[in-house]
Amino acid sequence: xxxxxxxxxxxxxxxxxxxxxxxxxxxxxxxxxxxxxxxxxxxxxxxxxxxxxxxxxxxxxxxxxxxxxxxxxxxxxxxxxxxxxxxxxxxxxxxxxxxxxxxxxxxxxxxxxxxxxxxxxxxxxxxxxxxxxxxxxxxxxxxxxxxxxxxxxxxxxxxxxxxxxxxxxxxxxxxxxxxxxxxxxxxxxxxxxxxxxxxxxxxxxxxxxxxxxxxxxxxxxxxxxxxxxxxxxxxxxxxxxxxxxxxxxxxxxxxxxxxxxxxxxxxxxxxxxxxxxxxxxxxxxxxxxxxxxxxxxxxxxxxxxxxxxxxxxxxxxxxxxxxxxxxxxxxxxxxxxxxxxxxxxxxxxxxxxxxxxxxxxxxxxxxxxxxxxxxxxxxxxxxxxxxxxxxxxxxxxxxxxxxxxxxxxxxxxxxxxxxxxxxxx
Amino acid sequence: xxxxxxxxxxxxxxxxxxxxxxxxxxxxxxxxxxxxxxxxxxxxxxxxxxxxxxxxxxxxxxxxxxxxxxxxxxxxxxxxxxxxxxxxxxxxxxxxxxxxxxxxxxxxxxxxxxxxxxxxxxxxxxxxxxxxxxxxxxxxxxxxxxxxxxxxxxxxxxxxxxxxx
Ligand SMILES: Cc1cc2nc3c(=O)[nH]c(=O)nc-3n(C[C@H](O)[C@H](O)[C@H](O)COP(=O)(O)O)c2cc1C
Ligand code: SF4
Ligand code: FES
Numbered sequence: 001x002x003x004x005x006x007x008x009x010x011x012x013x014x015x016x017x018x019x020x021x022x023x024x025x026x027x028x029x030x031x032x033x034x035x036x037x038x039x040x041x042x043x044x045x046x047x048x049x050x051x052x053x054x055x056x057x058x059x060x061x062x063x064x065x066x067x068x069x070x071x072x073x074x075x076x077x078x079x080x081x082x083x084x085x086x087x088x089x090x091x092x093x094x095x096x097x098x099x100x101x102x103x104x105x106x107x108x109x110x111x112x113x114x115x116x117x118x119x120x121x122x123x124x125x126x127x128x129x130x131x132x133x134x135x136x137x138x139x140x141x142x143x144x145x146x147x148x149x150x151x152x153x154x155x156x157x158x159x160x161x162x163x164x165x166x167x168x169x170x171x172x173x174x175x176x177x178x179x180x181x182x183x184x185x186x187x188x189x190x191x192x193x194x195x196x197x198x199x200x201x202x203x204x205x206x207x208x209x210x211x212x213x214x215x216x217x218x219x220x221x222x223x224x225x226x227x228x229x230x231x232x233x234x235x236x237x238x239x240x241x242x243x244x245x246x247x248x249x250x251x252x253x254x255x256x257x258x259x260x261x262x263x264x265x266x267x268x269x270x271x272x273x274x275x276x277x278x279x280x281x282x283x284x285x286x287x288x289x290x291x292x293x294x295x296x297x298x299x300x301x302x303x304x305x306x307x308x309x310x311x312x313x314x315x316x317x318x319x320x321x322x323x324x325x326x327x328x329x330x331x332x333x334x335x336x337x338x339x340x341x342x343x344x345x346x347x348x349x350x351x352x353x354x355x356x357x358x359x360x361x362x363x364x365x366x367x368x369x370x371x372x373x374x375x376x377x378x379x380x381x382x383x384x385x386x387x388x389x390x391x392x393x394x395x396x397x398x399x400x401x402x403x404x405x406x407x408x409x410x411x412x413x414x415x416x417x418x419x420x421x422x423x424x425x
Numbered sequence: 426x427x428x429x430x431x432x433x434x435x436x437x438x439x440x441x442x443x444x445x446x447x448x449x450x451x452x453x454x455x456x457x458x459x460x461x462x463x464x465x466x467x468x469x470x471x472x473x474x475x476x477x478x479x480x481x482x483x484x485x486x487x488x489x490x491x492x493x494x495x496x497x498x499x500x501x502x503x504x505x506x507x508x509x510x511x512x513x514x515x516x517x518x519x520x521x522x523x524x525x526x527x528x529x530x531x532x533x534x535x536x537x538x539x540x541x542x543x544x545x546x547x548x549x550x551x552x553x554x555x556x557x558x559x560x561x562x563x564x565x566x567x568x569x570x571x572x573x574x575x576x577x578x579x580x581x582x583x584x585x586x587x588x589x590x
Contacts, residue, residue: 092553170458174496325557339513340515346552
């Protein structure tokens with residue numbers, strides 16, 4: 001049960017996650033799913049919902065942290081075109097694995113969040129774009145959706161109101177870039193996932209050139225609690241401008257890796273020491289990547305940084321999707337960087353030359369460096385390629401590809417040089 | 426040039442596709458789901474399978490080919506009975522995925538990307554599977570196996586090989 005006292009809240013998205021058989025509608029309902037939906041459909045109007053979501057301070061959980069209420073307000077009204085709601089369940093950013101748990105353990109929470117969001121936005125057709133590898137999760141969602149249709153929670157005249165909405169699960173097929181919202185739209189239209197130029201933004205011209213809202217799973221799963229307990233309640237959790245709970249996916253060198261939902265503002269150290277059982281070796285981390293592989297690295301000196309969008313920015317990184325990759329003193333940061341350059345080279349969609357050429361180049365040079373066949377000049381090449389890619393492309397994948405390289409060169413130049421010497425000797 | 430089609434969707438599949446197509450504002454949106462179905466039915470996406478998908482959705486073969494080659498999960502070649510996909514991205518790498526992968530290829534006597542000569546096992550290396558809390562992660566025919574080690578893989582391989590391996 002979610003507490004109505006913001007100071008007592010232990011979980012929002014994961015509130016029911018450990019309950020057994022929560023995927024079945026009957027059990028989910030007994031545990032509170034869809035309890036508040038009739039009130040929303042009957043007593044709330046679009047303006048009131050928008051208002052609560054704005055007041056809540058909720059920021060998108062997919063990576064960019066854009067205020068959800070503001071994003072929704074960009075959707076033009078009365079265009080005569082349908083408005084689409086797309087749930088981004090692509091979850092491809094290395095280190096991120098939170099949306100999967102919501103979908104496989106509490107699919108009805110996501111469905112309810114999409115119903116309330118769809119109702120607010122005047123949506124008739126909504127889709128969940130889920131990464132192709134999540135076959136089990138897609139099947140769980142399909143089964144939950146089928147039950148919801150049978151109970152008149154989806155389809156025509158939901159719960160006897162004049163609100164009707166269809167919901168479809170759509171599997172991707174293995175392409176990280178499809179997590180970028182315009183690539184996701186291209187993919188959902190049956191094409192290769194190549195990001196579109198913005199503007200126009202999806203809110204104005206998205207799926208089939210119609211107004212479209214793309215939101216992350218965790219974002220949408222937070223909506224039911226915001227409407228039930230109010231925007232002010234949500235805004236009182238966490239810290240100002242960084243409100244609510246947040247799921248952190250912690251992986252790497254910790255004793256208890258996993259997903260932990262904590263109030264925004266909890267410190268990195270608390271999360272790792274108290275929730276994740278500390279480091280596998282030693283007591284200070286060597287590197288912490290706080291928001292997925294595309295975000296700049298933090299060091300031991302940042303261990304006390306609060307987990308908020310603002311504090312992470314101030315520390316020189318980003319909260320991103322909340323995917324925290326921890327490395328202890330045993331980590332080979334050169335090998336890890338080389339592995340990430342391979343990821344970005346493999347996943348670049350290829351339509352911008354700085355990204356297509358740059359990611360390939362970074363990988364080739366990093367292979368040399370890792371194998372001790374590099375030279376001092378390679379460091380300059382890495383730096384130049386990485387700085388020239390960032391900010392000059394259609395989407396942010398190129399910036400993400402530059403982040404590990406720039407972090408490695410900034411924080412571990414001696415280690416890189418030592419590797420060059422070691423193998424040369 | 427027309428490709429001889431020797432494969433067909435079953436009538437149940439065609440019905441399923443009819444229902445599917447209606448869920449989208451445009452027919453082309455059904456392309457990825459229908460390719461998944463074809464891959465499930467025929468094992469991989471041969472030219473004939475791609476032509477069949479193109480004909481079924483009224484698309485040009487070129488359009489289908491462009492999509493098949495863009496997405497990693499679509500395979501144009503057959504693979505072993507058991508497709509073992511090892512994640513070696515950050516979280517898995519930090520927890521022994523490279524060593525696990527090396528152990529698997531060595532004990533099966535193949536390189537990454539190859540299939541054993543009896544057609545039983547294909548081993549590939551994949552990007553972050555979105556399950557890093559359970560690193561290292563191996564997908565076996567689309568099913569996630571977490572916190573996998575060499576002993577676990579050896580036991581699996583022995584079991585499905587009928588205990589002879
Ligand atoms: C390369 C790239 C990959 C992305 N992958 C994802 C993803 O897997 N899931 C996600 O929710 N957002 C992802 N995003 C962010 C989306 O573009 C978009 O901002 C997000 O889905 C918006 O939802 P939100 O406002 O609820 O966060 C990605 C962005 C980029 C540039
Ligand atoms: S930056 Fe890279 S991934 Fe993004 S659109 Fe350009 S080429 Fe594609
Ligand atoms: S790094 Fe292997 S599942 Fe994420």
